[in-house]
Structure formats: C-alpha cells, structure tokens
Amino acid sequence: MAKKGALKASEYLKKWIPFAKMRYVVFAIATIITMVLPWIKVNGNHFILLSFENFKFHFLFIKFDMQELYLMPFLLMLLFVGIFGITVLGGRMFCGWFCPQTIFRVIYRDLIETKILGLRKRISNKQKEPDYSKPINQVKRVIAILMWTVLATIATSNLLWYFVPPEQFFEQIMHPSENGVLFGTLVGTVAFLVYDIIFLKDNFCIYVCPYSRVQSVLYDDDTIMAIYDNTRGGRIYDGHDKTITKESQLAPDDLCTTCESCVTVCPTHIDIRQGLQLECINCLECVDACTTVMAKFNEPSLVNWSSIQEIDVRDRKTNFFRPKIIGYGVILVGLMISLVMMGLEKELMLLNVNKDSRLYDIEKVDGHLRVENSYSILIQNTQNEDHEFYVKVEGNDKIKVGQPSHPFKLKAGEQKKKTLVLYTTNMLAEDMRKDTMLQLKLKAYALDSNDTIKVYRDIRFTYPREDIIQKKMK
Ligand code: SF4
Numbered sequence: 001m002a003k004k005g006a007l008k009a010s011e012y013l014k015k016w017i018p019f020a021k022m023r024y025v026v027f028a029i030a031t032i033i034t035m036v037l038p039w040i041k042v043n044g045n046h047f048i049l050l051s052f053e054n055f056k057f058h059f060l061f062i063k064f065d066m067q068e069l070y071l072m073p074f075l076l077m078l079l080f081v082g083i084f085g086i087t088v089l090g091g092r093m094f095c096g097w098f099c100p101q102t103i104f105r106v107i108y109r110d111l112i113e114t115k116i117l118g119l120r121k122r123i124s125n126k127q128k129e130p131d132y133s134k135p136i137n138q139v140k141r142v143i144a145i146l147m148w149t150v151l152a153t154i155a156t157s158n159l160l161w162y163f164v165p166p167e168q169f170f171e172q173i174m175h176p177s178e179n180g181v182l183f184g185t186l187v188g189t190v191a192f193l194v195y196d197i198i199f200l201k202d203n204f205c206i207y208v209c210p211y212s213r214v215q216s217v218l219y220d221d222d223t224i225m226a227i228y229d230n231t232r233g234g235r236i237y238d239g240h241d242k243t244i245t246k247e248s249q250l251a252p253d254d255l256c257t258t259c260e261s262c263v264t265v266c267p268t269h270i271d272i273r274q275g276l277q278l279e280c281i282n283c284l285e286c287v288d289a290c291t292t293v294m295a296k297f298n299e300p301s302l303v304n305w306s307s308i309q310e311i312d313v314r315d316r317k318t319n320f321f322r323p324k325i326i327g328y329g330v331i332l333v334g335l336m337i338s339l340v341m342m343g344l345e346k347e348l349m350l351l352n353v354n355k356d357s358r359l360y361d362i363e364k365v366d367g368h369l370r371v372e373n374s375y376s377i378l379i380q381n382t383q384n385e386d387h388e389f390y391v392k393v394e395g396n397d398k399i400k401v402g403q404p405s406h407p408f409k410l411k412a413g414e415q416k417k418k419t420l421v422l423y424t425t426n427m428l429a430e431d432m433r434k435d436t437m438l439q440l441k442l443k444a445y446a447l448d449s450n451d452t453i454k455v456y457r458d459i460r461f462t463y464p465r466e467d468i469i470q471k472k473m474k
C-alpha cells in the first residue's frame with residue numbers, strides 16, 4: 001500500500017477495484033450457487049439435502065439413511081473448524097462477505113432503499129435514516145417492504161429446498177392445508193426475515209448473532225481486518241477514554257481529514273478509528289471510503305485491510321502461515337478426506353442380521369442329518385430404482401441357504417423383514433463337549449446390479465456337539 005501514494009489520485013483510482021465491487025461479485029456467485037445447487041441431481045441424489053419427511057440425507061450426490069447419520073458430526077466439525085479458521089485468518093470475513101444477513105441488508109438498504117427507490121441519499125451514508133414524515137417516502141417504504149417480502153419468499157423457498165427438494169416443494173406448497181408444517185415454516189421464516197432485515201437491521205449482527213461474541217478470542221496480531229493507521233492518520237481517540245481529538249488538535253503531519261467518510265459508510269455504525277470493535281463485520285466499506293478520500297491527496301488509505309502486526313507493531317509483514325492457521329488447515333483437510341472416504345465406502349443397501357435365540361435345529365432327511373441355524377434379517381433397498389435381492393454364504397460351501405428359497409423384489413426405498421435359514425448336511429462337529437462355532441461371511445446383493453450393490457455381514461453358525469450328532473444318527 002505504501003507505494004500507492006506515488007501515483008496521482010486519478011491514476012491510482014483507475015487501477016483500484018473497490019472492495020464493495022468485489023463483495024457484490026462474491027454475493028452474486030454465492031447466490032447463484034445456493035439457488036442452483038438444489039436443482040442438480042446425480043443418479044436421483046442431491047448435493048446436499050436433509051429430508052425429515054423421507055428420513056434421508058443426501059451429501060455429495062450420495063444418499064444416506066437416517067440410521068447412517070454418522071456423517072453429521074463430521075459436517076458440523078467441518079463447519080465450525082472452517083469458521084474458526086477463517087476468523088483467525090481474516091476476522092469476521094464470513095460476516096461481511098458470505099453471511100446471508102449481510103447480503104440481504106445490502107439488497108434491501110443499498111439496492112432497494114437507496115438505488116431503486118431513492119429513500120436514502122447515498123450508499124456511502126448509511127447513518128442517515130430516510131425521512132418517513134414525507135408522504136411520498138411512506139409510499140416508497142410500503143413498496144420497499146413489498147419488494148423485500150417477495151425476495152424474502154424466494155430466499156426462504158431456496159433455503160427450504162435443502163430440506164424438501166424443489167420438485168416436491170412446489171407440489172406441496174400448492175396444497176397448504178395438507179402441508180401445514182411446510183407452509184407454516186415458509187410463512188414464519190418470511191415474516192422473520194421481513195422483521196429482521198427491515199426493522200432489526202444490522203442490530204442482528206451487533207446484538208443477536210453469537211458469532212460476534214466468540215470471534216474476539218480467536219484474533220491474534222496477524223489476523224487481517226479493517227484497521228486504522230494511527231501512525232499516519234493521527235490518534236483520533238485517546239486510549240480507553242475514547243475522547244475524540246478535534247481536527248485542530250491533530251499534528252500537522254497527521255493525514256486524517258476527520259471527514260468521517262469511513263464512519264458514515266459503516267453499516268454497523270462504528271468508528272474504525274477507535275480500533276478493533278466486536279461490531280465490525282469486515283465489510284471493508286470504510287477502506288473503500290478512506291481510499292477515495294486519501295486518493296485526492298495522492299496518499300494511500302488510512303484504513304486498510306491488514307493486521308495489527310503490519311500497521312501497529314510494524315516489525316514484519318503479516319504471517320499468513322502461522323502454526324494456528326496450519327493446524328486449522330490440517331484439521332479441515334483431514335475432515336474432508338474422512339468425509340469423502342466415508343461417502344465412497346457407503347453401503348448401497350442396508351442389511352441387519354439377528355440370530356434367533358434357538359441355537360440350532362436338527363432334522364433327519366433321507367438318512368442324513370441336517371443342522372439348521374435361523375436368523376431374522378432386515379433388507380432395505382436404499383436405491384432410487386427397484387432391484388431383485390438375494391443372499392449367499394461366501395467362503396464356506398458346506399453351509400447353504402435354505403430360506404428364502406428364491407430372490408425377492410424390493411421397490412426403491414422399500415425394506416422387508418425375512419427369515420434366513422442356513423443349513424448343512426456335512427459333519428462339522430469338532431468337539432465332544434462343546435458346540436462348534438463357525439464364523440461365516442453372509443453376502444446380500446442385488447442380482448441385477450453387476451455386483452455393485454452388495455453388503456457383507458459376519459455371522460456365526462452353531463454346529464452341535466459331536467455326541468448330540470451321534471445320538472441323533474442312531
Ligand atoms: S468498521 Fe464498519 S465499514 Fe469498516 S469494515 Fe467494519 S463494519 Fe465495515
């Protein structure tokens with residue numbers, strides 16, 4: 001930044017891209033992704049969908065049943081570690097650049113109220129509230145509320161598509177009396193958004209959002225944030241007393257003009273010249289404001305997106321690769337690898353096997369003894385298409401499947417309980433005094449899936465003591 005002063009104001013401003021413009025691009029990209037993602041399906045599965053109605057969770061286009069929600073803690077850890085890591089690196093960057101609350105406020109205050117309806121004079125002055133004593137402004141306000149209500153309905157519908165897929169959502173919302181929960185959630189959330197964005201405003205970020213409370217403990221001297229340069233601008237606030245210094249009291253070489261452009265532009269109504277404050281959402285509008293002011297004096301901005309280390313301590317550059325950041329990065333990569341591995345190893349059908357309390361049955365068939373073990377099995381077709389399923393024992397050709405005697409069909413998502421009977425006519429007893437326990441691998445599979453839809457379970461087969469077999473043979 002130091003060399004910017006060497007450029008003439010006009011030259012410098014030509015090269016400069018305001019942070020506000022960059023934020024608008026980020027807002028647009030985030031909005032498009034959020035709106036489009038629920039519509040994309042691969043093999044009938046969504047990128048992310050938590051369907052309470054169907055007890056399904058889709059992640060990375062893989063469908064999980066609610067019983068398989070072991071992924072959830074990993075996703076939550078990913079979210080929290082990600083936000084903590086971003087905070088250590090860039091302060092409340094999430095708030096200023098990605099949070100829906102900020103995006104919605106920019107749409108309502110800067111686009112609807114200021115640009116479209118002219119209720120506010122300039123985007124650069126967010127402190128001055130519109131004058132609602134004028135009848136024309138009252139009419140405009142009603143229009144603004146209506147416009148925002150429409151947008152809030154679209155935004156809420158978009159949010160709900162992550163719980164009720166769009167194709168289902170539109171069908172259900174046309175019949176509100178049959179889908180009271182969905183309709184109520186839509187209306188309730190829209191009402192909250194109208195109250196929040198129009199009446200609560202940026203006070204949500206200052207007083208309600210818990211994130212602002214935890215973020216300060218995560219900061220260190222290398223955290224980048226909007227920061228005023230006391231050394232160049234002059235100390236405006238006197239330590240903890242926060243006594244404002246009048247322009248006349250500034251030293252001759254102090255650059256701050258006390259124009260307050262950085263203050264009036266601030267959406268959370270703070271003066272960045274007082275130092276780090278919990279209310280700062282890192283939107284960097286104050287940096288843009290001071291850059292414009294200082295460019296007229298061919299000087300770089302007094303408010304910068306930088307760190308305490310670089311602006312106040314000044315003994316080295318900001319260290320982006322400090323141990324804390326590397327630690328967060330390693331944890332994030334580890335969590336992401338675990339999630340992808342779990343996704344790839346996900347079983348494509350469900351199988352639960354429980355052995356019956358009866359150890360075995362012995363029958364004499366055509367002079368041979370037949371030993372049977374019975375199990376209860378629950379098979380679920382978790383795919384989006386119907387399939388035909390069957391079971392077999394792998395790795396032991398002396399144990400056969402007696403029941404179910406034929407493959408059976410399961411519709412998409414259907415589950416069925418079956419009795420599984422395994423039997424052998426071979427002599428497998430190994431001991432006179434105790435039963436023989438055989439460890440088997442049971443495979444359940446879809447016959448029409450080229451061996452892709454299959455699961456294995458370890459089960460036990462109990463073969464009676466040798467003396468019992470001998471007695472039965474007589
Ligand atoms: S001080 Fe205000 S304008 Fe500057 S980054 Fe923080 S919230 Fe934005």
Ligand code: SF4
Nearest residue numbers: 256257259260262290
């Ligand atoms: S915009 Fe810059 S010059 Fe104006 S008051 Fe803020 S810090 Fe001072």
